[in-house]
Amino acid sequence: MQYLFRRKSVNLQSRNYSSSYHHDERAMEQEAERKIGWMLKLLFAGTATVVAYQFFPYLGENLLQQSVSLLQVKDPLFKRMRASRLARFAVDDERRMKIVEMGGAQELVNMLEAAKDDSTRKEALKALAALSLSAADEAVGALHNAGAISVISSTPASVDAEAEIYKFKLLKRFRDLRYDSSSS
Numbered sequence: 001m002q003y004l005f006r007r008k009s010v011n012l013q014s015r016n017y018s019s020s021y022h023h024d025e026r027a028m029e030q031e032a033e034r035k036i037g038w039m040l041k042l043l044f045a046g047t048a049t050v051v052a053y054q055f056f057p058y059l060g061e062n063l064l065q066q067s068v069s070l071l072q073v074k075d076p077l078f079k080r081m082r083a084s085r086l087a088r089f090a091v092d093d094e095r096r097m098k099i100v101e102m103g104g105a106q107e108l109v110n111m112l113e114a115a116k117d118d119s120t121r122k123e124a125l126k127a128l129a130a131l132s133l134s135a136a137d138e139a140v141g142a143l144h145n146a147g148a149i150s151v152i153s154s155t156p157a158s159v160d161a162e163a164e165i166y167k168f169k170l171l172k173r174f175r176d177l178r179y180d181s182s183s184s
Contacts, residue, residue: 064089064098071107076120079111083123090130097134100142105131109146118158125152125166132173144179 067082067089086104090096099105108131112124128148131139152170 065102068099068102068104068107071104071111076115076117079115080120080123083108083111083127087123087127087130090127090133093134093139096131096139099131100139105139105142105148106146109143109148109151112148112155113151118160118163121155121158122160122163122166125155125163125170128152129166129169129173132170137177140173140177140179144174149174149179 064086067085070078070082071086073079086099086108090099105128108124108127112121112128115121115124128143132143134140148170152167155167158164158167
């Protein structure tokens with residue numbers, strides 16, 4: 001067995017003519033290898049990013065339309081997942097208005113009204129709160145026209161404090177913009 005692991009001894013003495021020159025050369029080689037390694041990693045990451053944007057459009061219009069349409073299903077888990085995705089998508093006024101134009105505001109109000117558990121109500125309130133952050137106030141107007149004030153006001157108190165915060169913020173936003181519950 002020993003003869004399998006026996007290595008041929010290499011005479012390293014012959015390479016060490018000048019130890020400082022050899023050390024500098026080896027350090028330069030290691031530095032070059034490290035830089036090339038990082039360059040290859042960055043090239044791979046860039047390629048993966050381009051491929052991901054081509055084949056997996058995370059925030060594409062198709063995905064948004066699918067999310068809005070899946071708010072109509074009966075399964076609360078799907079509704080929560082889609083409402084969460086819409087809340088994450090509603091980061092600027094253009095995207096908020098796109099959600100409203102696709103019928104997302106009305107579907108979220110319907111989801112909140114039909115919700116039977118706190119987690120579904122919380123996700124609906126979170127998505128509605130994200131839509132209400134619009135600076136142009138058009139999204140809030142669409143929520144008002146969808147009957148959001150009366151539905152939010154009639155939503156039962158939640159054990160989840162976060163849901164109550166969303167509810168409070170929404171009602172405050174409607175008050176600040178002078179929408180009252182009697183005009184809905």
